[in-house]
Amino acid sequence: MTEFASRVEQVSISGIREVFEAATEDAINLGIGQPDFPTPAHARRSAIEAIEAGRTDAYTSNKGTHQLREAICATYERDYGIDLDPADVIATSGGSEALHLALEAHVDRGEEVIFPDPGFVSYDALTKIAGGTPKPVPLRADLTLDPATVEEAITDETAAFVVNSPANPTGAVQSEADMREFARIADEHDVLCLSDEVYEKIVFEGEHRSPMEFAETDNVVVVSACSKTYSMTGWRLGWVIGSNRRIERMLRVHQYAQACASAPAQYAAEAALTGPQEPVGEMVDAFENRRDIVLDGLEDAGLEVPTPEGAFYVMPKVPGGWCDEVLDRDVIVVPGDAFGDNGEGYARISYATGMEELKQALEIIDDATTAVRRQL
Ligand SMILES: Cc1ncc(COP(=O)(O)O)c(C=O)c1O
Incomplete structure (x- = not known):
């Protein structure tokens, strides 16, 4: 022992x-x-009103309120043309919990997770906590992740690879061509592409694209949050989106570890997503x-x-x-x-x-x- x-x-x-x-x-x-x-005033106000009206006294649905999940779906339809149903979304305690759920649900003991190095510190730690084996891979000279590097690193033991664009710590943004490649790799190698998009709206040239737009299978899971876009890191509100079978597995972890995301934060997030941008x-x-x-x-x-x-x-x-x-x-x-x-x-x-x-x-x-x- x-x-x-x-x-x-x-x-x-x-x-x-x-x-x-x-x-x-x-x-x-x-x-x-x-x-x-x-945090935008309308988001703060919405949480205050919900608290004062007593709408925050109870657990919400484990996946989050239907209205919040509808608001999340509407943004993916509007911004990326991704057709989602509220059932495909779990509202989480920040992007951090969403990453944790995705890795817990998909990585078996000893299986490898490929991620960018340098990369956000959670990928290595959450892989280990899930019992997996971290497989950091180097970046190109411009600090973007080369899909070819990811493809070469894939073995029979690979459960997932992580894409993070715009990226922490580099600020690098992957091109649409790269995102198409990541989708192809996830499809062809039948491995999960975990796309961490928490900085999706903070892009200076062109627009953010998600590998989920281009994948032909359900092998892409997307994590995002209100944290950076709406300056809401302290509210702890993020989400994970994926196919029914993937969401169902991630819900098994979320339900017992978290029950639901904070209710006041869910009301604030709904207002942030649906209000003035x-x-x-x-x-x-x-x-x-x-x-x-x-x-x-x-x-x-x-x-x-x-x-x-x-x-x-x-x-x-x-x-x-x-x-x-x-x-x-x-x-x-x-x-x-x-x-x-x-x-x-x-x-x-x-x-x-x-x-x-x-x-x-x-x-x-x-x-x-x-x-x-x-x-x-
Ligand atoms: C790349 C990346 N992913 C996820 C997160 C986690 O965000 P959250 O504050 O929503 O948990 C962060 C936070 O810094 C981040 O930089």
């Missing part, structure tokens, strides 16, 4: 937390993974403006940085000792190796922070980069 489950013993607390804990109170935080905008457009414009300023600042400092087309992160290549030097000067950035071994030599910079702070941080980064180069 061991005291703790080996699946859990393999998982460590995210490296991102360690960076925050080491920082002083005066530090400029470019490590943030959430938008610095308020102007706040999203304004936020995305602000992010694009900041991205351009950050890119200019990093290039002026002499750093090589692929142009990210979405989310609110940039991932420059940095010389050895750079992250420590920047952190010592009270600017929080996340070392790239917190996102996988191939993140070594990179840093993630989030621009979900005010313009004045960003400009100040860029000056500090410029000085720190010069100092590091001198030491080399």
Whole structure:
């Protein structure tokens, strides 16, 4: 008998937390993974009204309210031409729970899950918690995931591969051609494509496309959330969509682990999805403006940085000792190796922070980069 489950013993607390804990109170935080905008007023109001009317005193249906799931279906029909039924949706406690359900329901002990490296920290951890074997794969030079790399990594043991666009930590957006390829690979190899689309609306050039639009089988499961689009990370409201048989398996986990997503958050999410979308457009414009300023600042400092087309992160290549030097000067950035071994030599910079702070941080980064180069 061991005291703790080996699946859990393999998982460590995210490296991102360690960076925050080491920082002083005066530090400029470019490590943030959430938008610095308020949740739209109509979404907040809807939750308040629901609470005051006593509509939040009970569990909702395990899958979430019918109205919320209808609102989710309507956005997929409108934005991607994906025809969904409310039965194909589970409202979850954020995108995080949705990822957990998808991996728990589809990955058997020892089976492999392929995911991008550098990539969002949960893919590795949730694969291990599900008893699976992580199989991180490297990215192209522009930090997108090459479908050919995924296809080569597939073996008889592969249960799933993860696609994340726009991506954390890189901000990279996969092209439509790539998304078509991911769909083909899922179809032909009969493996699950788990598409993490939580940044789907934060795209600066072109539009987000989902592999679910192109797949001929039900081998694509999509995870998304209100968290980033509507600046609702604290509400904990996301969803997973898939075919009936897949949703039914994921519901078996959700029903016992969660019962239902928070009811006030469900009312807020329904209002966010069905109400005016102007706040999203304004936020995305602000992010694009900041991205351009950050890119200019990093290039002026002499750093090589692929142009990210979405989310609110940039991932420059940095010389050895750079992250420590920047952190010592009270600017929080996340070392790239917190996102996988191939993140070594990179840093993630989030621009979900005010313009004045960003400009100040860029000056500090410029000085720190010069100092590091001198030491080399
Ligand atoms: C790529 C990616 N997927 C999923 C999530 C989880 O989002 P949520 O806050 O909705 O759980 C995050 C959060 O940072 C993320 O960056």
